[in-house]
Amino acid sequence: MTGFFYILAAYLAGTALSRLTGGAVPGSVIGMVLLFAALSLRWVDAGKVRTPARFILGIMALFFVPVGVGLVDAYGSVEGNLMAVSVATVVSTLLVLVVVGRMQQWWDGRAGRKGGER
């Protein structure tokens, strides 16, 4: 329960900071950074946060269902753009996958070789 409180408190502080800074960065993102900082600085006990964090992250995909069901409502705004939206989404998603994958592999390969030389 204490761990869940820490997560909520980080969310709350992040949301407050987000409001103060005009909302450009969502409260949840600032909360994520704050939780990370608090754990790294040992302000909060990582052992207490582990169980609730793991539980929440384990079922994160479920939280997308209501958002996806919004399709029935958003359909109107896509109608005339259906083709453009679908093609752009597919092309761009594949590009991100391949670019990030290849680039990170290239970096790791380089680091591996360097490590081997030493």
Add this chain to the structure above:
Amino acid sequence: MKEFISSQLFLLTFTVATYLLGVWLFRLTKLRILNPVLTSILMVVVFLKCTGVEYARYQQATALLDFMLGVSVVALGYLLYEQMEQIRGRLASILSSVVVGSVVGIVSVVLVARWLGADEAVAVSLQPKSVTAPIAIAVSEHAGGLGALTSVVVVITGILGSIVGPAVLDRTGVSDRIARGLAMGSAAHAIGTARAIELGAVEGAVSGLAIGLMGLITTLMVPLLRAVLF
């Protein structure tokens, strides 16, 4: 009856049930297209259509799940912390890969959408498509996009990435486990991470890290690219 099936308790229970059914169906058939999130969404949509329960009511009843989506983003901070040891030596490379991925994602989706004649507001809504929903919606609305459209595209992107991601990475020769996890999380956020976890512990952890980094970096990149490029 209608009152019962449009109650918060019923709609929440029904949603979790369809999700579990989706997980079960996938395990049974091993068909990638039967993604649990996709199955659950389709079943809920059909249910709403058949019973006449309005989407606005459904959204209201499942506000708890929406709220938890925000909480789960915060919980990613724990994952970042837990994986720090593993990542420390690679921090620069991981950051640069995600920055490049974020820019490629934003620029490509806008250019292709414009080229195919999409309205400007629609093109703007697509920019954060690879970012987890609560962040993507905030980024989109801040840039003048349509939050509802963004959220749907985000879910579709996640499902697409989780279905085809590992096969695409195989075909393009990405075999390094950290690279695979990073690509899954960067392209397909939490839904892609659910798939990355199946690939292995390293892939899952790095993918989770990528959700956070991609969200953070895209939040900064969308306004930046708007000022420089578009």
